[in-house]
Amino acid sequence: MLLTPEILTLDILNLLFLLFATVAFYFSVKILVQYKADETTALQYKLEKQSYLVATIIKFIFTIKIPLFIFFIFTLDKISTVLPGAMCGAGVVNATQYGTPLLMLKILNLYLFGYWIVLNNEDMKLEDRKYLKLKFFIFSFAYILLLIEIILQMSMFFSIDVNSVVDCCGSIYSTTSGTYMADIIGAKPLYLLTLFYGIYLFIIAAYIAKNRYFYSIFNLLFMIIALISLIGFFGTYIYELPTHHCPFCMLQKDYHYVGYFLYIFLFVGTFYGIIVGLIAFSKKESDLRFKISIFFDTLYVVVITAYPLFYYFKNGVFL
Amino acid sequence: MIQLHNVIKTYDDKVQALKGVDLRFKEGEFIVLKGVSGSGKSTILSLIAGLLKPTSGEVIVDNKKISKLPDHFCSEFRRDNIGFIFQRYNLISTLSVHDNIVLPLLPENLERELLEEKFQRTVTLFNIKHKEESLVKNLSGGEQQRVAIARANVNNPKIILADEPTANLDEKLSLDFIEIMRGLKATNKTIILATHDPLFFHLDFVDRIIEVKDGQCY
Numbered sequence: 419m420l421l422t423p424e425i426l427t428l429d430i431l432n433l434l435f436l437l438f439a440t441v442a443f444y445f446s447v448k449i450l451v452q453y454k455a456d457e458t459t460a461l462q463y464k465l466e467k468q469s470y471l472v473a474t475i476i477k478f479i480f481t482i483k484i485p486l487f488i489f490f491i492f493t494l495d496k497i498s499t500v501l502p503g504a505m506c507g508a509g510v511v512n513a514t515q516y517g518t519p520l521l522m523l524k525i526l527n528l529y530l531f532g533y534w535i536v537l538n539n540e541d542m543k544l545e546d547r548k549y550l551k552l553k554f555f556i557f558s559f560a561y562i563l564l565l566i567e568i569i570l571q572m573s574m575f576f577s578i579d580v581n582s583v584v585d586c587c588g589s590i591y592s593t594t595s596g597t598y599m600a601d602i603i604g605a606k607p608l609y610l611l612t613l614f615y616g617i618y619l620f621i622i623a624a625y626i627a628k629n630r631y632f633y634s635i636f637n638l639l640f641m642i643i644a645l646i647s648l649i650g651f652f653g654t655y656i657y658e659l660p661t662h663h664c665p666f667c668m669l670q671k672d673y674h675y676v677g678y679f680l681y682i683f684l685f686v687g688t689f690y691g692i693i694v695g696l697i698a699f700s701k702k703e704s705d706l707r708f709k710i711s712i713f714f715d716t717l718y719v720v721v722i723t724a725y726p727l728f729y730y731f732k733n734g735v736f737l
Numbered sequence: 738m739i740q741l742h743n744v745i746k747t748y749d750d751k752v753q754a755l756k757g758v759d760l761r762f763k764e765g766e767f768i769v770l771k772g773v774s775g776s777g778k779s780t781i782l783s784l785i786a787g788l789l790k791p792t793s794g795e796v797i798v799d800n801k802k803i804s805k806l807p808d809h810f811c812s813e814f815r816r817d818n819i820g821f822i823f824q825r826y827n828l829i830s831t832l833s834v835h836d837n838i839v840l841p842l843l844p845e846n847l848e849r850e851l852l853e854e855k856f857q858r859t860v861t862l863f864n865i866k867h868k869e870e871s872l873v874k875n876l877s878g879g880e881q882q883r884v885a886i887a888r889a890n891v892n893n894p895k896i897i898l899a900d901e902p903t904a905n906l907d908e909k910l911s912l913d914f915i916e917i918m919r920g921l922k923a924t925n926k927t928i929i930l931a932t933h934d935p936l937f938f939h940l941d942f943v944d945r946i947i948e949v950k951d952g953q954c955y
Contacts, residue, residue, distance in 0.1 A: 455805075458742075458791070458793060458794055458795040458802075458804065458805070459793050460745070460792050460793040463790055463791065463792060463793065463804075466790075466805075467790075470808075542807065542809075545806060545807065545810050547807060
């Protein structure tokens with residue numbers, strides 16, 4: 419078991435979130451089951467009032483949860499210094515059986531919570547509140563995931579043994595380990611880059627055509643391929659080492675914390691890209707989200723492309 | 738134009754202010770809601786203005802179910818359609834007459850010229866132009882009443898609601914107020930006035946008098 423001020427902070431916050439989210443979940447189910455938009459009974463007016471209160475609670479939980487993900491990553495990185503063998507957050511994630519599913523779930527929740535916040539904002543702008551039931555349905559689902567996330571996180575920190583030696587990122591993200599991960603990140607750079615830039619071009623095409631559904635799908639694909647290509651190809655240029663495929667080391671001071679910027683660019687770009695396909699915004703709102711998305715997607719592509727290019731100009735060869 | 742269907746309003750789950758009220762008001766009507774204090778008159782006005790939500794039942798204005806509108810839509814609806822004259826005027830005493838009257842126009846982000854044009858038209862109509870720079874706290878009761886009426890009308894609302902508007906006025910000022918109401922009625926505004934002042938019960942321009950008693954209308 420490992421307890422540091424950062425872990426305590428995360429655990430206390432999670433318990434508070436769980437408490438409020440459970441109250442919100444109770445009312446959400448009630449609203450889902452009993453709310454009827456056209457009825458004017460005392461119960462319906464009461465449920466309407468409760469829906470405002472509950473939506474406010476959820477909004478605050480999710481609004482804190484999203485930036486808290488950065489703090490979680492920071493915490494992983496920080497506690498890697500006390501785990502023998504770990505060089506970065508990768509070692510901590512891999513130290514227990516809970517780490518990888520927790521990280522995956524946190525990324526999924528990041529998008530889900532963000533989606534809920536945007537959906538709630540849209541719902542509040544509409545006279546007929548047509549997203550009211552949908553948003554509480556999504557919250558009910560998100561609550562279950564939040565619950566699992568909290569349990570996994572506490573289990574992970576609880577089961578970390580500071581006396582056991584863990585793998586470092588070099589062996590976890592090795593291309594010769596024979597795992598699925600090794601096969602994916604060990605894919606030929608030509609394939610990875612074709613997919614990466616190809617999908618980006620499709621995003622631009624969907625942006626020009628203002629086709630929100632294709633734009634959304636390509637952003638989802640872009641998010642996945644961008645992460646794989648970052649680990650498999652671009653990361654090696656950040657580290658200037660052909661065998662170093664870690665997604666965590668770039669979050670460290672040695673690499674000027676560039677990972678935080680890259681992940682934030684990727685998240686903002688793909689999040690707003692995905693969201694335009696999921697919610698029917700007004701034209702003005704939709705255009706704004708298209709613009710935010712394409713700006714951050716492009717920013718990500720430009721910054722990440724700069725690494726191999728600069729390396730080439732500096733050294734005359736690619737890795 | 739305005740309909741209340743089986744409206745019940747209970748405060749704090751204890752005090753039942755309205756006990757299943759059904760009312761209909763036509764466009765351009767002048768209605769007096771008559772009743773003693775606590776009978777439910779103010780509650781009816783607040784429900785029509787969207788200041789309160791019913792406990793059950795519905796309030797419809799211009800085919801819009803305002804009792805089902807989210808709060809910020811109620812505010813927009815009120816700003817565009819309702820002029821409310823309160824018993825205690827509810828003016829901001831430290832602001833000038835000008836600033837009090839243009840206050841409801843500010844959320845509309847009007848051009849300065851248009852805002853001033855609306856202001857000038859209103860103060861001329863209600864005969865308080867000469868006081869436009871005065872602070873409200875330095876005005877007499879009757880003048881404050883005029884400012885309150887001007888503020889309620891600056892947006893040119895279709896509906897005027899007045900809650901005990903003459904309760905703090907002497908008879909002469911009350912008669913002045915009645916003449917202002919007569920003028921507004923002539924512009925085809927729907928006016929609903931809640932009062933227990935007998936001065937309003939025999940006026941020739943009043944279309945209907947509704948008695949509100951123990952949360953019910955007769």
